[in-house]
Amino acid sequence: MATKRKVGNLLALAMMSYLSQQPMHRYDLGRTLRDHGDARSIKFNHGSLYMVVGQLARAGYITELETGRAGQRPERTIYGLTDSGRAEFRAWLAELVTEPQHEYPHFVAALSLIAALPPDEAVRLLRQRLDRLREERAEIRGLIDTSLAQNVPELFLVEEEYRLAVLDAETSFVEEFTGKITDPETGWAPAWAQFHSQPAPGV
């Protein structure tokens, strides 16, 4: 039972994580997140950065520490994690690790409706997907390998390894699926093609 968090945006979790190491200004948070490659795992943009910092502050998880000034730039408010923020961070992360979430990936939706396409088109599209999946796999593989070559510990790459694992599972699934459609003996294509006989007219 996913507890209702006062702040639900995962960007907040990443922020609390960084702030647990040292207080920071908003912009530094953004830069750190960007440079650290967290954007691959957590969606964020300039706008949400401000929004989420506001939410965290209102919830009492972070607090203004001081307002520094560097050069002639505008003031920069430094935020620090509060004790309550630290507790929330741990609890939330623990929940995310233990409890699988019911999510709604686009491909699941596509599969649930794929019968609406004629079987030969479905197969054609699925084969295209296989190409894309291979490309993506190569990309992630490369990203991991270059990071490892730069001595990034494997621990900091687990999320990418996980992506790879899921990607491989999806690839196998799609291959098997196209097989089940096209098998000359037991393939679904004929039956499938039937309820595409008379398409309903447009309006």
Add this chain to the structure above:
Amino acid sequence: MATKRKVGNLLALAMMSYLSQQPMHRYDLGRTLRDHGDARSIKFNHGSLYMVVGQLARAGYITELETGRAGQRPERTIYGLTDSGRAEFRAWLAELVTEPQHEYPHFVAALSLIAALPPDEAVRLLRQRLDRLREERAEIRGLIDTSLAQNVPELFLVEEEYRLAVLDAETSFVEEFTGKITDPETGWAPAWAQFHSQPAPGV
């Protein structure tokens, strides 16, 4: 490059799919979606139903056909798919089948931050996750089996089979991951435990 759709909510895709078979009233759409089990693949609720129908109508993908009346109930506007809606439906579904989307599952976010937990706690939580994953697997397996027993064609269960495949991949991944942490020879636990020596103080 995921084209920018005029209506982006996947609920709209499911609606167009049903409307491509026959015109319907909003409430029927909701009921059909519910009874058909689409809620497992596509998030929707009473409120979004109205919103999305409005969006589809404004975009010209569906149009009012007639307003019927049954018994003493309020009028019910019947919507039908337009030709432009039919085209959009096909194009969108094709895109979803061919193009893997970059998504942000919660577990990926959790993994990207898991180093913030002490290794032994991480392992404990991951093992709890394994239990949950097994439960979920059993549930989906059961759902598939009862459906098959009721002669639902396998084609209409592919999205659940896909879930199973992904679930299995995740299970293997988590098992391997815990192994890499706890291995008595080469495990990451010692090094990992080190940068948890002195936690920064709360504010």
Add this chain to the structure above:
DNA sequence: TCTATCATGTAACCAGTTACATGATTTT
């Protein structure tokens, strides 16, 4: 010095969810 990019913030807009409201059937 001009231009690009960095750094910083606000305002307006759109999507999505929740809560409210209400009459019509069906069940007890």
Add this chain to the structure above:
DNA sequence: AAAATCATGTAACTGGTTACATGATAGA
């Protein structure tokens, strides 16, 4: 006849994204 639940819709709120705005530094 009361209670439940079905059927239907609107309004208000919240979260998130996009667009606008602007001064500061760095590079050409």
